[in-house]
Amino acid sequence: MINDLYYRRRYAISGIAIGVVLVFIIRLFYLQVIDQSTKDQADNNALVRQTIYPSRGLIYDRNGELLVFNQPIYEVTMVMREMGQEWDTTAFCRSLQITRAEFDERIAEIKDRRKNRGYSRWTPQVFMSQLKKEDIATLQEELFIFPGIQIQKRTLRDYTYKAAAHVLGSVGEVNQNDIDRDEYYTRGDYSGRDGLERTYEKQLRGVKGVEILMRDSRGRMQGSYQNGELDRTAVAGTDLQTTLDIRLQLLAEELLAGKIGSAVAIEPKTGEILALASNPGWNPKVLVGKERSKNYNILLHDKTKPLLNRATQATYSPGSTFKTIQSLVCLEQGAITPNTLYPCSGPGSTPIKCTHHHGSPVALDRAIEQSCNPYFWCAFRDLLQMDGYGKDNEDFRHRYELWRDAVMQFGLGQKFTDTDLGEQSSGSIPSLKYFDRAYGKTGWKAITIRSLSIGQGEILVTPLQLANQAATIANGGYYISPHLNKNDSMRIHRHNLDIDQRHFDVVKEGMHRVMIYGTGRHYAVDSLHMAGKTGTVQNPHGRDHAIFIGFAPVEDPQIAVAVVVENAGFGATWACPVATMMIEQYLTGEVKRKDLRKRIGEAVLNESVKKW
């Protein structure tokens, strides 16, 4: 063309076109090559990962009795976007047996983004949860007339017996902490919150399955993705057989009713816990489902502290039951022999008087039988002062250390670490430091800590530790950490004590005599050859705690028991009968002493203990 002044502008225009396409290519490069975030978003968007919840492992007792199982529950979810104009709210309310007002209220809650942060019109929202089969039966049949409504099945725990709540524990919704710690969980999942449910969570929970469905942006399911090739079936949790004997457990709880206390029974040879009862407790069925949080709150604020597993978490001075250990340690460390005599009266008995009437002086077997306080004070004093006090009390302190180490061999004053018991307290056997802080390094002597000789004062142990102590004596010098899983692998946790077998025979004989001639004689069943030791523990919170440890039969112990009844009075009166009846039940399969069973079971020592 002639005189085209602006000929070069074709290049500018072509340049604009090239520039635009170039910008688009750069942007595409960013979106499709560099930016990785979209892939995941796309997966979440179009593909719905529908979780398939595995059924949780069942829990059995040692004889194969079913204790914990699953009940199906249902969740009604809705996708708001699919609920069109013709959606029949009235019919929907009728089929779920709710009122229109409840429906509106619930819808408002779902739509409130402050309460329901994940709200979206496109995704299923939980409308009602934890419904029973009968609650959703009508809806199930009419489901097709309510677009957007789905029913999802989940499971809840259910229990055969109203027993062993503390041991079994409960299942509840996971919190943020769990989600952060274990990527298995997502919001809304359930996990074992305490007890066995928590300890064996990984075994019981199984593996969640996933079904990958395709969904369009209106939330409508379009079928399974790649014919289900990527789906994963749920793997049901593995069942758990516990060491508990449910009959024994039921008996223990029956006998503790109306009292605050606990009872622990162990099979000495294996360390298997046969019963672990703590009262007050609760009916495990109340911490399930809809009612869980309400009931949990009630339990939490109950001043008798039912949530506390007293069998493993409460600590008491062991009182006279500790004399068995004193005997063993003093014998082993050479402070006394079985023939050493101490007078029950006279100057030797001054700081601590005897509470029983018996001949004097006494040797060890009789001292145990009669629970002679002066005897054990003298033995303890002689043990600690064996080498004199030395410079700055060094020799005395050394002896105390040796004594403390020997006592702790029994598992006292510390938690069992190689076990599956979740909630435990350690208790305490006071250290040198403890007394140094209280009295100054040279400010304390044997006489200062005299109450330790009879298990009073600063020593604190749990009922579980007491039962383990009984088991150790029954075994004659070893224990296997008490545990709840009836799986042989637990038996490797064997602890041998550095105390001569001979000494145990002496102490066993003493404990046997307790049940024949001593404080336990009233409730012993002679044919079962029981051995035991009572304890009556002074405490600043009211009446004495009644304590008893024992085992039977003495020649080949099958069961070791510890019972603590708080503020009950004499150990011989309250703890001993509970323990002997448990032994009787376990060894003979029944309690013949029906009247005693009734009397103890119905006795109410603490009015505020609630029965669930």
Next chain:
Amino acid sequence: MRASRSGNIWQNVDWPTIGIFLLLVFFGWLNIYGASYTFDQTSIFDFSNRAGKQFAWIMGSLVLGGILLLIDYKTYDVLAYIAYGAMLLLLLATPFLAHDIKGSMSWISLGPVSLQPAEFAKCIVALAVAKYMGRYDYKVRSWRDLIVPFALIGVPALIIMILQKETGSALVFAAFLLVFYRQGMSGYVLWTGVAAVALFIISIRWGENALPLGSGSVGMLTCMLLLTAIEIYFICKEHRMRWQALILIGSVMAVYGISLLVNIWVTVPFNWISTGVVVALALYTIFISLYWRKYTLLLVTVFSLGCIAYTQACDFVFTKVLQPHQRTRIEVLLGMKEDPAGAGYNVNQARIAIGSGRFFGKGYLKGTQTKLQFVPEQDTDFIFCTVGEEWGFVGSIGVLLVYLIFILRLIEIAERQRNISTQIYAYAVASIFLFHLTINVGMVLGLLPVIGIPLPFFSYGGSSLWGFTLLLFILLRLDAARMEQLR
């Protein structure tokens, strides 16, 4: 070439362009099938789904193209004004004949099909503009010469925007600015347009605070100054004045540099410095223009002072003139609002769909995002998502390059015309395609606000396909006639 003078249209027609046209239409059709594909779908030819319907539209457009090629080329010139007048009447009547489809009053139902007159308006306006500007005595000498062309595009644009509420279709007429530019309109106008858009964005995004106070105004003033400086460079043709412009840009930068440096030790009142610089610049340009008697330089002063007024006006336009949904779209684009389930939904879903395609794509008919209808309008305005998801980076680039080649080919065709009118028409066609490509793909890629205009030949829809066919085949007919005109 001589032989082609015989007038055999099939020999003279530009076959490469037809080839690209067929390629785009075919690939678009495949993607419409992909986008509307559901599981129980049987055939791509099934007339009950969109791919099947589109097939019918494509067949129709081929017939239409053939007919257009067979018509005498002079007809288009002769009928241009008459058609333009008829088109205006139709556009005016449309809102009364149309029923409301998603807030837009632009569809007329003819039995089973709906047509959108606005899609055909582009072609007719292009013909009218070409006829007017192609007159032998017409030259763009001053802005007065552009009044009529601007009116020719402005009137239908306003009708479509105001009466039919189709902002997207109306904006397409802005593409004619490129045509005017090629014919001699000052680049200054284009530049001012770009500057206006830039300032609009800046003032909406960062300009909550009124001038000259507030932190937002600093960045805004800086931008204004840079724009002004570039403006000077554009306006001044003389060498010595361009030097002046460079010196000015340099000294503005220097002032800012020093201010920033000093700011390390002493807090500098940037607002006042910025205002000062703008005022100083204005005074300086006034002085220079008077001294050299170059009054065009006064435009620069007007520009820089106008910027300040304009940013205030922007705010007014944004909050008072624009519709709420348009405001939200802009806010979402500028990252001022996040609303992935609301206004940002389309854009976000489009981004996810395209991004999830990665380098090689998920494969044809395997895109989960588009197939499962996550992206609204996925077979019309958002069809490029399907390309991105199923064909990946490679496929997307391929499509873009084919479009680029297509547009460059149209420019090539335009440049080989001896008849100015045909050249103008050719540029109009090229510009309209470029505009559609830019706005549509820019929107899908999240670079531009959501403006509903189709991707030529790709998007589902008979009106747009036939509208584009009309544009293209009239050009091919005129181009084929270029030899005949020599006679």
